[in-house]
Amino acid sequence: MAERSTTPAIGIDLGTTYSCVAAWRHDRVEIIPNDQGNRTTPSCVAFKETERFVGDAAKNEATRNPTNTVFAVKRLMGRRFSDVSVQSDMKLWSYKVIDGDGDRPNILVDYQGTQKQFAAEEISAMILTKMKEVAEAFLGSSIKNAVVTVPAYFNDAQRQATKDAGLIAGLNVMRIMDEPTAAAVAYGFDSNDVSSAVKKNVLIFDLGGGTFDVSLLSISCGVIEVKTTAGDTHLGGEDFDNCMLNHFVEEFRRKQRKDISSNPRALRRLKTASEQAKRILSTTTETAVHLDCLYEGIDFYSAITRARFEELNIDLFKKCIETVKRCHEDAGIDKNDIDVVVLVGGSTRIPKVQQLLKDYFSGMDLCKSIHPDEAVAYGAAVQAAKLSGQGTEEIKNLVLIDVTPLSIGIEGLGDITNVVIPRNTPIPVQKKVVRKTVVDFQSNVTFKIYEGERVRSEDNNLLGQFSLYDIHRAPRGETKFNVTFEIDINGILHVSAEEPISGGKKQITLINREGRLSKEEIDRMVHEAERYRIEDDQFKKKVLAKNSLEDEAYSLRRLMEDEKVISKVASGYLEYTAGAVDKVINWLKHDVPKDVYVYNSKKKELQEMCSKLSEMSL
Template identity: 30%
Template sequence: MSVLGFDIGNENCVVAVTKQRGIDVLLNDESKRETPAVVSFGEKQRFLGSAGAASTTMNPRSTVFQVKRLIGVKFREPSVQDDLRLLPFETSEGPNGGVLVHLQYLNERHTFTPVQILAMLFAHLKQITEKNLEIPVSDCVIGIPSYFTDLQRREYLYAAEIGGLRPQRLMHDCTATALGYGLYRTDFSNSGPTNVVFVDIGHCDTQVTVAAFEPGHMKLLSHAFDSNLGGRDFDEVLFRYFATQFKEQYHIDIDSNVRASIRLRASCEKLKKVLSANPEAPLNIECLMEEKDVKGFIKRDDFEKLSSNLLERISIPCRKALADSGVTVHKIDSVELVGSGSRIPAITRILASLFRREPRRTLNASECVARGCALQCAMLSPTFRVREYEIQMYCRSQVQDSFPFSIGISVAEDTSGRPSYYLLIQEGHPFPSIKMFTSRRSDTLHFEVFYANQNGLPSSLSTKISSYTIGPSQVSHTEKVKVKVRIYLNIHGIVTLEAVSVSLNRYALIL
């Protein structure tokens, strides 16, 4: 039996598997270690992964990609609208305020939710895994951004279950990276913690985590993020630059042609990588639009000037992570830079200036999350035996993470009708964890769980997590019962109602 780690990126997916002697990254049908997160619907069949990516240009309006950004979000949210403007397929608002995807499939118009699309990707990755290992697989740990809300986490679990998987844990990306980093290091000092900053600049977001390592121990100190700053934003800077240039030089409007836009964005992504290693780079595309061949040229210095506002934002989550961790810059021992969008030289210079040390790239930028997830899955699985040192190091197979949001509860009073507010979980609190609160009342107990700090959320439309009603209590109006409620922030970072006890004088009822 094998256990898996999944890194579902905005652009590509990576699958790692734990074997008896280590962790391997699996190859797809094209012998590549990364599988595009693309689902394309043709006239007679679906194309997933690499085959779906090959159909993007020819069938753009029936090809769904960047679905990670559409999971558990509201259609009317401004950042979601900004994302949808860059996507070629048709979308609308669903009954619950979420996103619906409309496309042609089997000569009919179909509507899918992002959860259904993500489930197709999970099923495809499961198929690739079983083909590689020649055995059925189900147990897995899935990497998610630390800024995912309760609804996004629930929908990820739902999509994985539809895809035939059995998630053991949803794990923060940088936590998985830190786990893989700490396991293989043997040079931690005995005189005090070794503080490491992990900066993960992905395709669509930036995440920063501060972790403290000691021999036999790892502690996550803080998480910070910018959910709308990633490699694709730098691609968009190049896209806008050349779209304006081609409109003036060749008299073509790239924005009016979906296929031309997709081809130019793909070329700009490749150009960005060339600029990471060279001071200047050309751009040549044949028959981009209206049978016109186009040529362009840009210097790295000009690209950095055009991206100056994006580069300035890189330091914001870094500073917040440092402030929340309580660690000063002078006590940072190392900075690890990972993620597909981390190769821009200007980003390295900014981080070096901020942390006063050169960022290191000792981890595989694209595979570290999947590897860390596979390692955690092995620790959680009863079929794998992990060395005693490693179990002690990571709290008996369960890595205790740091929760990036504050959670409060609002309890409706039974007499005045006015709610009372309590801070249940402080930002940075370790999880999994259990919290309790007590209320005395003579009728129904109704309370809501919500995110306490709206400014710290990636979504601006709703802070509500869930609501519960307990009762009514079978007592007279002159009597009051004591209701104890246990709230569990589980291993996935999801809030659940663990238990309720109702007592009157000497009697108690456990629900």
């Protein structure tokens, strides 16, 4: 059992479109509101010439500053620039993604008077930092430890990229937790099923802004065991928005004979309008999109019905149901033996999704008792409390058994992937295999590690490769290697190989870094993140000092309008003071941010005038 920590640990749902943070406090989980009072925060970062925004303020910049406002970065995490999904998404994003080192996608923005490149992990780190600051302001103490969630179908590279983002944000990521498992924890505690002796089969249907997961779990006696998981790390609300966006772009082209797809600002405005229309269509059957001067001074107006929206997305909706079917069939459980279907993620509010799901389960009532936007953060906070030794006895005794979503294997002869750890194997897990040389007297051997369900290696995802050199030279088949595969509790893979020879052994450990950040890059990004944080703090201090000076100027102006002051203070001094106040107010209107001491010194001058006026009017 974990030792009790004196500092709070938090749970963070790092979402594609929105993020949420929660903590265990006062014997319960509290969802923490941000500085705008909202319980979820847009996963958005905007860059301007002198400042950087994260969250609500960044989303407000999206239409004004589209090329420097970054959203949906989760879709780049752990992916290669050449990935088909990355190439497809880039066409719909208003910001620019370029090919970085090692086929890594880098985001290009204008910031502080120059073009800067950021890895996806850095942008995610900025969002995690924001969530950390939100929690610190609410809890009144510094935060170091966190549980961060990822889609269950995230692969090894995506999980490690998320952990790297946490490190850059200055967090100790205690655990990478699967989102459906976190939602199952929230359901279990909300329904009290987690402590019940009656076993329940629970299907978590998690359809968020950019990812989709289905997990089938059993819950009883404080044990939550994942049986199977399935999903798509590139399916969610963003795709439904994009379908509608493409529909409107084509409509504009048809009606006006103009293509707006290459105009970032027009595209961003239409994307925002599409998202709003989608939300409205969840509660009404028809809505309209009306944008003034969308492109080249031309207004855009279009009415869209819920039926048309459903038609545009029907293939994606059906794909969701196919994934549900695959999930419970993999577990060998009939759909009629599933006791509860729990809806998680904002996109489950779409009526057609609910209808198709209900029809598939023969009219079963879907569980909507847990908040779809907050459930994942809730479960992560419970896990954070458990790992830090906090919470009730029920939390301390909670047992979570997760599974690996994809098969892991090693390349054999004929470019065939030999599976070592099959998908849906409970984790943590360790398995060993023996490999032999295939050429007489060979001096080195290379191991290629893949994940995926295809037979041919080239059809799977290459996680990485490593070689052993100067091995024991002998006829083929005589030199053997013990290869160990280990998936830790975070779902991250470690592979090692050793060659037992007389007098010793050779060993190398693979923690896949291909296409990912090196330790040196992470260290650099940690340093830069701290520099950006200091810059942000300095900018905030300047803004506060400027606002304080402005408040003082207008307070002094109101004081001079007081009849008591007018009657007792010489008109000459009043004119002098009024001139000084007007000068400061005009200066503020045309001011570029100055150092804090400049604002404070001017404020001190006005305070002295205010004190003198007060004395004169006594």
